[in-house]
Amino acid sequence: DQQVKQNSPSLSVQEGRISILNCDYTNSMFDYFLWYKKYPAEGPTFLISISSIKDKNEDGRFTVFLNKSAKHLSLHIVPSQPGDSAVYFCAARVNFGNEKLTFGTGTRLTIIP
C-alpha cells in the first residue's frame, strides 16, 4: 500500500521555464511534508518542507504548495536551471516524535538547455 505517490516518473522542462512536480498522499495523519533531490550515486538531499498547518512555503526558486483537502502537494521550481536535473522525492511524516519518512517513488526532472 503506497501512501505517497508520484504519478509522473519523468518530466522534461525547458531551461528558464517553471517545473511543477506533483505528489499525492492517502494517509490523512501525515502532518509534515518534504521534498528531497537526488543526483545519481548520491544520497537524497533535503530541499524544502511544509507543515500541514500551512498551504505554501517558499525558499528562493522553490515553492511547495499543500492542498490538504485534495491530499496533494506540488513543488514549483522557477526559473528552472540545468543543475535542477535530478530525481525528486516527495516524503511525508505522520506525527511529531515519530520521525519515519514515507517516500514516493520519485520523478526524474530533466532541464533542457
Next chain:
Amino acid sequence: DTAVSQTPKYLVTQMGNDKSIKCEQNLGHDTMYWYKQDSKKFLKIMFSYNNKELIINETVPNRFSPKSPDKAHLNLHINSLELGDSAVYFCASSPWGQGASEAFFGQGTRLTVV
C-alpha cells in the same frame, strides 16, 4: 566534512555470505535510520534508532540486524544474503523531538548479491 558517511559505497558478494555496512554521522543527531531503495526505486525505511535504542523496525527479516554502539553510529549487518537483498541502502540521521526537521542521508551503499 561529510555529515553522514557510509562504507562501503559498493559491495558485491555471493549468496549466503554475511556482510556489514557501516554508518557514522557527525551532526550530533539523536536518531539514525536505515532505508532501502529497491529496484523500483522505492525508498522504504527499515530501522530507526534513537540514542542507541531501536524505535522502528519495519517488518524486516531477522537476517538484518542493526547495531548502534553509540548515537553517532548505526551499522547494518546482514546474514545469509539472498538475491533479493540487492538494493541501495541509505543511512540517515535527524534530530529528535524538534518538530519539523529533515533527515540527512549518506551517499548510499549499492549491494549486489550474485
